[in-house]
Amino acid sequence: MTCEEMLKALNAVIDDQSALAMCTEFAEHLAGCNPCQLVVDNIRKTIQLYKAGVPYPMPEAFQERFRTALKVRWKQKFPDATV
Amino acid sequence: MAVVSKTHDEPRAADDDLPLFRRAQTGDFAAFESLVAQLQGRVYGVAYRILGHAQDAEDVVQQTFLSVIEHIDGFRGESAVATWVMRIATNFSLKVLRKKRGLLTVPLDTADESFADVPHPQYIAEWRESAESHLDRAELRELLDRAIAELDDKYRVVFVLRDIDEMTTEETAEALGLSISNVKVRLLRARMQLRERLTRQLGDEATRVEPDHRH
Numbered sequence: 001m002t003c004e005e006m007l008k009a010l011n012a013v014i015d016d017q018s019a020l021a022m023c024t025e026f027a028e029h030l031a032g033c034n035p036c037q038l039v040v041d042n043i044r045k046t047i048q049l050y051k052a053g054v055p056y057p058m059p060e061a062f063q064e065r066f067r068t069a070l071k072v073r074w075k076q077k078f079p080d081a082t083v
Numbered sequence: 084m085a086v087v088s089k090t091h092d093e094p095r096a097a098d099d100d101l102p103l104f105r106r107a108q109t110g111d112f113a114a115f116e117s118l119v120a121q122l123q124g125r126v127y128g129v130a131y132r133i134l135g136h137a138q139d140a141e142d143v144v145q146q147t148f149l150s151v152i153e154h155i156d157g158f159r160g161e162s163a164v165a166t167w168v169m170r171i172a173t174n175f176s177l178k179v180l181r182k183k184r185g186l187l188t189v190p191l192d193t194a195d196e197s198f199a200d201v202p203h204p205q206y207i208a209e210w211r212e213s214a215e216s217h218l219d220r221a222e223l224r225e226l227l228d229r230a231i232a233e234l235d236d237k238y239r240v241v242f243v244l245r246d247i248d249e250m251t252t253e254e255t256a257e258a259l260g261l262s263i264s265n266v267k268v269r270l271l272r273a274r275m276q277l278r279e280r281l282t283r284q285l286g287d288e289a290t291r292v293e294p295d296h297r298h
Contacts, residue, residue, distance in 0.1 A: 003203075003294075003295065007198075007201060007203065007271075008198040008201075010271060010274070010275075011267055011270060011271050011274075014274070034292055035204070035207045035292050035293075035294050035295060038207050038208065038209060038290075038292065039204050039207060039278065041209070041210075042207075042210065042278045042281070042282050042286075043274050043275075043278045045210055045281075046274065046277050046278050046281050047246045047274070049223075049227060049281070050227060050231070050242075050246060050247050050277075051246070051247060051249075053224070053227055053247075056124075056127055056128050056131045056137075056140070057124075058123065058124070058127050058141065058144065059137070059141070062141045062144075065145075066123075066141070066144065066145050066148075067116075069145055069149065070115075070116075070119065070148060070149070070152070071112070073149050073152045073153070074112050074115065074152060077110075077152050077153070077155070078110035078112075080110065081110040081111075081112055082112065083112045
């Protein structure tokens with residue numbers, strides 16, 4: 001397997017740890033190719049950073065406006081409902 | 084305009100949101116509010132990452148849940164409630180994106196792309212021990228925000244849905260009207276581009292290796 005072929009298969013390697021176990025060509029290439037090892041590691045860390053990113057809190061002022069809009073629409077949809 | 088996507092998912096064994104949703108379908112507003120409380124952060128986060136603008140993300144949150152009320156009778160449980168809601172949110176986010184780009188009637192580019200066109204990595208190095216220790220929290224957030232904002236829309240949307248919101252490839256393809264192979268190519272392009280930008284900031288120069296595309 002070449003680096004070029006590894007590049008095309010990167011998603012499988014990143015998304016599915018078992019892909020390496022199932023495909024000896026992946027595993028052998030990675031074991032002997034430091035640049036590809038680093039690229040895989042960099043991408044995993046990139047995804048981790050975005051997943052762990054600080055949650056974006058919705059502004060308080062919007063929460064109030066949002067809740068009011070939902071109540072109005074709910075009463076239109078369910079005129080007999082208690083809101 | 085109807086923005087609710089028809090779903091083709093397999094029936095799911097367990098959907099934690101379904102009991103609340105079923106109560107909401109009978110007109111129980113308290114149940115609906117609980118559901119909103121559970122999902123609004125996820126909707127806001129995805130919309131913010133796609134659009135990069137707080138007020139646009141707020142609009143998407145509001146439009147999404149108003150649309151859920153409008154179509155609440157039409158949900159058949161063919162997908163999880165959260166998946167259905169996220170599809171609606173994605174559609175509204177794309178609509179805002181098109182409007183911002185002045186593309187009112189032109190859909191997101193769906194032309195198939197090839198793995199052969201994916202750029203090779205250029206700057207390859209180990210990251211410093213901890214990204215968080217190298218940059219303070221605000222700097223790291225700014226770096227992440229800037230890098231993702233610099234992605235082409237069509238790559239950013241796929242990365243947000245697949246890697247941040249953890250949709251499956253199939254769900255992402257359906258939500259965006261793309262082929263599965265196109266989702267895979269775009270995801271790889273997004274990952275490679277983000278990796279390149281973050282590694283240039285967070286990589287340890289002492290560990291840098293030259294890419295060797297010949298073997």
